[in-house]
Amino acid sequence: MNSSIPVIAIDGPTASGKGTVAQRVADHLGYHYLDSGALYRLTAFSAMRGGVDLAHEAALAELASSLKIRFVNDQILLDGEDVANAIRAEEVGNSASKIAALPAVRRALFDLQVSFRTLPGLVADGRDMGTVIFPDASLKVFLTASVGARAQRRYKQLIDKGFSASMTDLLKDLTERDARDSNRAVAPLKPAEGAHLLDTSDMTVDQAVEQVLGWYAAGRGS
Ligand code: DC
Numbered sequence: 001m002n003s004s005i006p007v008i009a010i011d012g013p014t015a016s017g018k019g020t021v022a023q024r025v026a027d028h029l030g031y032h033y034l035d036s037g038a039l040y041r042l043t044a045f046s047a048m049r050g051g052v053d054l055a056h057e058a059a060l061a062e063l064a065s066s067l068k069i070r071f072v073n074d075q076i077l078l079d080g081e082d083v084a085n086a087i088r089a090e091e092v093g094n095s096a097s098k099i100a101a102l103p104a105v106r107r108a109l110f111d112l113q114v115s116f117r118t119l120p121g122l123v124a125d126g127r128d129m130g131t132v133i134f135p136d137a138s139l140k141v142f143l144t145a146s147v148g149a150r151a152q153r154r155y156k157q158l159i160d161k162g163f164s165a166s167m168t169d170l171l172k173d174l175t176e177r178d179a180r181d182s183n184r185a186v187a188p189l190k191p192a193e194g195a196h197l198l199d200t201s202d203m204t205v206d207q208a209v210e211q212v213l214g215w216y217a218a219g220r221g222s
Contacts, residue, residue: 003136006031006121008216009129012143013178013189014093015150015157017200017208018125021143024209025216026123034116035071036126036133037096039109041087042067042078044095054098061104069112085161090173097177100127101184127181130192139216141198142191143208147174149201 008025012018019035026033043064044054052059070077076084086092099105113133116122124133130140145153151170158165181189191197196215200208 002117005117005119007117007129007134007137008121008123008139008141008212009134009137009192009195010123010125010141010143010212011127011129011131011189011192011195012125012141013150013181014097014174015154016143016145017150017153017205018143020205021200021208021212022123022125024205025212028209028213029121029123029216031121031123032116032118034113034122034124034126034129036109036113036124036129038071038076038087039064039067039069039112040096040100040105041092042069042076042083043105043109044099045083045087045092046078047099048092048095054095057102057104060099060102061108064105064108088157088161089163090158090165090170094173094177097180101180101186103186106186127189128187130195131190132187135192137192139212139219140192140195141212141215142195143198143200145199145201147171147178150174 010018010022023033043060046063046067047054047060052063068079074084075082076087110133116124130137151167151174154170154174155165155167198208198211
């Protein structure tokens with residue numbers, strides 16, 4: 001069993017900045033990094049491309065368990081094709097949020113997520129890292145930011161990646177996705193028991209990273 005391998009679980013709503021913070025914490029510690037949202041996005045992307053109905057639970061679960069994915073540096077390879085930018089599109093995020101409510105899809109992605117727990121350690125970000133996938137994580141963080149701050153961050157991210165974006169649409173999308181991710185029956189977005197709450201609305205990335213590393217060091221008694 002790999003339960004002795006340390007995990008830092010960072011959960012939070014969409015566009016909270018948890019991906020950037022998690023990646024930086026992983027780099028600092030020399031740990032592996034799991035972007036679990038990318039797995040839901042890849043499943044949604046594949047379904048949209050292959051014309052699979054986003055309500056067909058069995059077909060989507062089958063698709064999720066047969067994905068050929070590799071993470072190589074900044075690239076996310078799906079059947080050898082780099083789709084790292086393509087899966088960041090808002091419509092892919094919205095579809096990912098819809099299929100993520102289906103229990104069979106979550107089950108299909110379970111083993112793949114757990115397999116990322118390898119030495120020397122893992123930083124995992126998502127919605128249910130601390131509640132469902134790694135309930136024994138050494139450190140659990142629930143990272144949030146106001147809807148306004150998150151819409152601005154997502155706007156910048158989309159423009160930087162060459163997508164068009166509208167603040168009004170983003171605010172509406174984020175609010176809808178928050179509601180869907182938080183109110184679903186399986187693995188809803190909520191702070192894990194014992195999670196440290198981190199509101200980054202008025203924080204820089206550096207400050208948030210330092211706070212997480214500080215909590216981790218304190219928990220290990222150093
Ligand atoms: O973190 P993200 O925006 O890339 O995630 C896309 C969608 O995937 C999100 O709206 C909900 C879903 N998701 C999930 O249900 N559980 C996770 N651990 C990660 C993402």
